[in-house]
Amino acid sequence: MTEETIQHILSRYPDRRSALLPLMHLYQEEAGYLTEEIISQLAGRLGLTPTQVAEVATFYDMFRLKPGGRCEIWVCHNLSCALLGAEQVIRRLEEALGVSVGETTPDGLFTIKRVECLAACGLAPTIQVGPDYYGPVSAKDVGELVARLRKALVDSNQQPASGGRL
């Protein structure tokens, strides 16, 4: 991360501590997760103790404190999605990837994560990958979705970026 980026973020706030969440997002994007080194570095930069940074990192669901797959598949299991079959989708996804929720595939590509309402209930059951929403996803769509995500990961060596209706 460049000094310029950090300065740009700091300039938005009268109090530098406000830059903590934005900086944690950026560091996580770069490193994949928030390492102890990153936490100490952020603490030094923002005039906080490492504990103050760590308590924030552990409070929010999106921050990872250990490595995961290159692609996190978020499956909503809240009410609107559950009503329309989210549990079947999760089961099918676990079968298709051969891992359980919270685990990462041996090739390091995917981690399945149960998440709370993604504010996309009109697409229920909803899956989110990076910025993209997929839905309504039925259990029988899961194989195709995984194939699509895998191809995008392998081809581009980047995050897949092609959401849409299935």
Add this chain to the structure above:
Amino acid sequence: MSEKILTKRFEIPGYRGTLEEYEATGGYQAITKALKEHTPASLTEMVRRSGLRGRGGAGFPTGVKWGFIPKDPDLPKYLVCNADESEPGTFKDRELIMRDPHQLIEGILLASFAIGCRTAYIYIRGEFIAGACILEQAIRDAAARGLVGKDILGGSFSLDLHVHRGAGAYICGEETALLESLEGKRGLPRLKPPFPATSGLYRKPTVVNNVETLSNLPHIVLRGAEWFSSIGNPKSTGTRVFSVSGHVRRPGIYECPINVSMRELIFEHAGGMRDGRRLKAVIPGGSSVSVLTEQHLDTRMDFESLATAGSMAGSGGVIVMDETTCMVRVGEVVSRFYHHESCGQCTQCREGTAWLHKTLRRIEEGRGRTADLDLLLDICDNMKGKTICPLSDAAAMPIESYLKYFRDEFEQHIVERACPFGARVGAWARPMNGFPA
């Protein structure tokens, strides 16, 4: 079909919400007009007279909220747009941001002018990455045209506007938790008073307004307070962008006069029930509110009517459930959510949400005891009105309502030692290995 206001542009073929498209359809005329014709006081008065009430959940009158801000021009003040949309069943702010970001930005300009602030933040939920990118681009475009930044439209009003991403915490939709989060801390709600109007972001006077609330402002300025208050009824004015999900034929957002009937919303706009099934239950305002049933279908969706019916208008997230739905399972899912999202500050909420979930799960799995129903009500009673923020009440009230209307279903689970719905409905069945606690 009644007139749409906030979502009217969505119907223009090919409309993508760019600055050019927004301006070509009357966009940024309201801020131009307001800077010419209004003082902050007259704009605040206009919004107060319009009767606009907050669309985030609490329904507090927007103009009155602005009126609490100290008038001292030397005191820094902040406007924060609450785009942390996380109330289960609610997805209207996401659509308003994705499809017409400049409508929101113009609303933010108007509110900032009215309260006299020079810096505003949009606090957007962290998962909504696409929305944050769209807003950042829209702000850059508006700034390039002199609509955001210094000396807006050549006048003396200036506003810096920044997008700030959350990181996955429902509680940050509560305004004081949101402010803590924006200050780089854990999202722990603050004890009130002091209210944000006197001591908010960085302990300075702050207004927190929801995306939909702010998106109404350009229309009120252009068409007048009287026009706005003529829609709906005297206490709940304007339209509401309802999010309808669950077992309906056409889930989606529907903008209707705020006092539309539940029946019209579900059966005309959202297409009625799927697969010809019968309606069993409706959660009318996001998962935090009490459930209603078929007998309430003619209830109107405004704040007062839903309160009279024993529920709340909340966030306008309408979750519709058909006859195949197990209400114990609904309780299990809903209580799991609040248990996960409780910030842990208050004992009643931290412990209560866990007990509710544990007890409901036990009943759903056929391990319930007869005493569990009274236990659930006792836990709810101990959770309500006793905590710093309303999350504890939001976790307890729905469960009480499920027991009120569907007690026999809970008893059946306990007597039969199994969920009577489990085997029948494929899409709703639980995984055999149970849920993570």
